[in-house]
Amino acid sequence: MNNKFSKAVIKRLISSLITLFLLISLLFILIRISPGNPTQKFISPELSPEIAKKVAEDFNLNDPLPEQYVSFVTNLIRGDLGISYNYRMPVIFVVWEFLSFTLVIAAISFLVQIIASYYLAVYSVQKQNKTTDRLISNLSLIFYSTPSFVIGVILIYLFAVQIDLFPTSGFVSLDYDSLNFFEKILDKIHHLILPLITLSITGIALFYRYLRDNLEDIYQQTFIMQLRANGLNENTILRKHVIPNAIGPLISVAGIELGILLSGTLITEVIFSLPGMGRLTIDSILTRDYPLIIGCTFAAGLLMILTNFFADLLKLKIDKRLLRGNVI
C-alpha cells in the first residue's frame, strides 16, 4: 500500500515537472515570437549602452537560439528572472514581496468560501424545496454569473460611498504608523472586508452549487432510505452518512477553484488597489516592465502547478480507489 502510494506520488511529481517545463517553454516561445527585439524585453531602455551590453551578455542574448533557450531555462530554475525596470530590484524579490499578500488574502478567502458554502448548502438541503432553499439557489446562480468587478464596484458604491462604513481602496489608513498593534490589525481587517466579500462571493456560489447538488444526489440514493427505515434520525443521517459522501468530489472542484481564485485576486486587487501580485502584473503590463511581467506569469503558473499537485495528493489520501486504477 505504502509502496503504491509513493509510486503514485512520484508519478504526479513527474507530471507536474513536465507541466512546469512546458510552461517555461511556452513563455520562451511567446517572448521570442512577439514583435520587437527580445533584448528590449530584458534590458531597460534607460540603461546606458555599456551596461545594456553587459546585461545582454549576462543573459546570453547574443547567442544562438538553442543556447538562449538553455540559459533561459536554467535562469528561471535558479530564480534569476532579471531586474525590474520600475523597482530596480531583482524580479524575484519584487514578486515575493507582493505574492505574500496575495497568498494570505487568497487563503483567507478560500477558508471563507468553504465554510460559508458548507453551511449554506447543508441549510438549504435541510429546507429542500422550500422558499428559502429556492431563494438561496437562485441567488447563487445570479452571484455565480456576476463578474467580481461588478460586485466590487457595487459594494464600494453601497458601503463606502452611500454609507461611509468601509474605505474605498488601499490596504492601510494614512495614519497607520501612529496606531498601536491592535489598532493596526483592526485597521487592516477594516480595509480587507470588502475585498474579501468580492473575492469570496463567486466561489461561495460555485461551491454551494456543487455541494448542494452532491447532497441532493446522495439523498436520492437507496441507502439513505434504508437508514431512514432503520429509524435513524435525520440529523445523524446527514452528519454521519450524507456529508462524508458529498465532500469527496469537492476536492477536485477546489483545485479548479484555486485557478479562479488567482484570477479573482487579480481583479479584486485592481478594484481596491491592494498591494498584491495581480495589481503588480497589471501595473507591470501598463508600464511595459517585461521582466516583471514574465516573472509574475511564471509565479502564477508555478503556484497553480503546486496547488494542483497538493490537491491531487489530498485526493489520493482520501480516495483510496485512485491508487488501484490507472487514473491520473
Next chain:
Amino acid sequence: MKFKLKIWQLISALWLLIILLQFNRLIELAVLWIKYFLLCFNDFGVAISLLDFKLLDSLLALIFFIVIPLLLISYRRRIKFLNYKLNFSNGVIIILLITFLMAPIITSENPDFQKNLSVTKHLTPLSKVKVLHLKIEDNYESTLLNKFLIYKREIIREVFDESIIYADSMGEMAPDKIIYYQKNIMKELPVEKLIENNGIPLITTKTFLLGTDEFGRNIFTRLVYSLRISLLVGTGAVLISFLLGITMGFIAGYKGGLIDTVFNRFAELFLAFPVIYLVVLILALFSSSLIAVVIILGISGWMSLFKIVRGEVASLKQKDYIQTAKLLGIKTNRILFKEILPVIIAPVIVNLIFQFSNVILAESALSYLGLGAGDSYPSWGAMIQSGQEYITKAWWMIIFPGGCLVVTLFTANYFGRRINKFFNPRLDK
C-alpha cells in the same frame, strides 16, 4: 397565472414598440435605402466605394426589420419555438438578438458622439436638454451623389456634428437672435443660422434615457453598441475554441498513442494555468486589438471541449458500428462527421454555451483592466471602469453596464443549464 405568454407575442410586442418609438428613424432609413438604390443605378462604382460598415449596417438593419417578421409569419408552422412558453432567459435572448441585429434602428446616435461637454457631462438618467439645429452651408452642386452624401450625414451620425448645439435652457425670445444658456453662461446666436420650421426656429428637446458619461456620450447608445462587441467577441472566440477543441479532440481520441499524450499534456498545462494571466501576458507582448482579444480568448478556452471530445471519441472508437464502418472502408473524415459528431454534439453544445458566457466575462474583465479592445469600441467592462472614477457622483455609469453584463451572463448560464437538463433528463429530478 392562467394566461401564459408565448415567444411570438414577445416578438410582435417588440416590433410594435420599435415602430411606435422609432417610426421616424425607420422612415429615414427607408429614404436612405431609396437614395442609395437610385445612386446604384446612376453610378455603380461610386455607390460601391461608399459602402462602408456603418452604411451597410444601417441598410441591413432595415432589411432585418422587414424580412424577419415576414419569414417568421410565412414559416410559422415549421418554427416550433415561436409557440414556446416565454420565460426570463428566452425573453432576454430574443431582446439581445434583436438589439444586436438592429442597433442602428434602436438608437440613431453614434456611440462616441460628444458635443458641448459643459452641458452634457454626467447627465442623470431621463434628463432633458435643448437641441438647436443649425443650417449647414453647402455650396455643392446638387447632384444625386451630393444629395445622398448630405442625407447620409444626417442619418448615420459621425463622431462630430457641426449642425447641432446642446443647451441647458432657452432665454427670452428676441426677434433677430436666439439666447440660450450653457452652464449658466448666456450665449446668443443670430436667428438666420438656425433651420426654420414654419417660420419658427427649429429647437427640439432631447432626452438622455440612461444619462451620459464623463465625455457627454449617451450611455444608452454605448450600451447597445457594446452589446454587439460582447456578442461578437463571444461568438468569435467560441467558434475558435470549437474548431480547435473538436479537431484536436478528434485527432487525440481517434489516433491515440503519442499524439494523444502530447495533446493531453498541453491541455493539462493550459488548465493548470490561471488563464487570465496567460491572456494578459499575450496581450502585453502582442498588440491588443479586438481581433487579438477574440483569438486569444478562443485559444485559451479549448481545453474543456478537447477533454470532452477526446474522451467520447476514445470510447466510441471501440464500438461495433464504428469498427464496422472502418472495415467497410469508409474514410476517416466521413466516420468522424457522420458517425461520431452527431453522438457527441449534445455535451459539446452545452459546453459551448458555458464557454460563451466565460468569454463574455473574460472580455469585460479585460476591458475593465484596460487591456481589452481599447477605446476604439465601447465595452461594458471599460464603461464600468470609467464609472468607478466617478462613483461618488454618477451611479448610472456603473449600474446600467453592470446590470447588462449580469443579465447577459445570467441568461447564458441559465440557458446552458436548461439545455443540459434537456439533453440529460436524468439530471432533472
